[in-house]
Amino acid sequence: MTNRKRPRLYIDILLATISTFVFIVCRICRRHYCYMAGLTNYSQLTVVYGFWIFLLALSAFTIVIILILRAVLFKIRFGNNRLILHIILVTIPITLGFILPKFVAVGYPVFSEGFLQRMEKEADVSKIQIWLQGLDLKSPNLSEISESTWSLSEAEWPDEIKKFSPRFVIVKKLKNDVRTYVRIWLGSPLIGDWGIVVGVGPEEIPLNDYFTSEYRLELSRDAFVWYRIKPVKEESAASKLTVAGTGMP
Numbered sequence: 118m119t120n121r122k123r124p125r126l127y128i129d130i131l132l133a134t135i136s137t138f139v140f141i142v143c144r145i146c147r148r149h150y151c152y153m154a155g156l157t158n159y160s161q162l163t164v165v166y167g168f169w170i171f172l173l174a175l176s177a178f179t180i181v182i183i184l185i186l187r188a189v190l191f192k193i194r195f196g197n198n199r200l201i202l203h204i205i206l207v208t209i210p211i212t213l214g215f216i217l218p219k220f221v222a223v224g225y226p227v228f229s230e231g232f233l234q235r236m237e238k239e240a241d242v243s244k245i246q247i248w249l250q251g252l253d254l255k256s257p258n259l260s261e262i263s264e265s266t267w268s269l270s271e272a273e274w275p276d277e278i279k280k281f282s283p284r285f286v287i288v289k290k291l292k293n294d295v296r297t298y299v300r301i302w303l304g305s306p307l308i309g310d311w312g313i314v315v316g317v318g319p320e321e322i323p324l325n326d327y328f329t330s331e332y333r334l335e336l337s338r339d340a341f342v343w344y345r346i347k348p349v350k351e352e353s354a355a356s357k358l359t360v361a362g363t364g365m366p
């Protein structure tokens with residue numbers, strides 16, 4: 118009778134350690150990626166960075182699959198002996214994958230932080246306000262898309278807006294004509310929608326001025342950056358808005 122060689126336990130411990138470390142690195146790198154995407158508007162370097170993060174995450178998932186296969190093989194060949202230890206080694210990286218998002222945020226809040234920093238350097242709010250005050254809302258280059266809301270053709274864009282290469286530029290007047298503001302719309306249909314709003318006048322821009330759900334970060338007293346969270350059709354008019362740095366709920 119030949120003795121069956123037991124799988125070496127230190128290999129499983131090493132694999133579990135590596136996968137756990139890689140998951141942590143991936144989450145931190147993904148947070149940095151989201152920030153850099155907002156700061157650089159998804160530059161080529163950022164896209165390459167994101168691809169390498171994807172490969173790193175894929176390697177971590179591959180290691181976890183190998184751990185699971187080794188645990189199954191150990192069960193088939195040797196029964197329940199040390200099976201609990203193998204289960205623990207598999208569970209550690211998987212559990213970490215569920216816990217990390219609670220401590221290392223990613224996504225649109227981090228993207229918005231990077232975008233805010235970019236706008237603090239590049240957006241000239243005062244010049245946009247001066248242009249907005251002198252804008253002729255009866256110009257043929259403006260198309261009224263709804264009551265007190267106009268879409269501007271590129272011919273009406275000042276240089277302070279053109280440099281951002283926006284998809285759309287929307288101007289809106291609030292009730293009683295006490296405030297006018299412009300919504301500069303960046304992003305793309307595939308990635309998402311974000312931009313900057315600049316206003317002039319004594320009243321604050323309402324929370325549900327255009328979208329029913331958007332994330333906002335204050336740029337100045339009369340301006341903020343925004344990120345659209347969900348299409349307007351997916352929520353009711355009374356849906357929630359997430360606003361950070363403005364003192365609004």
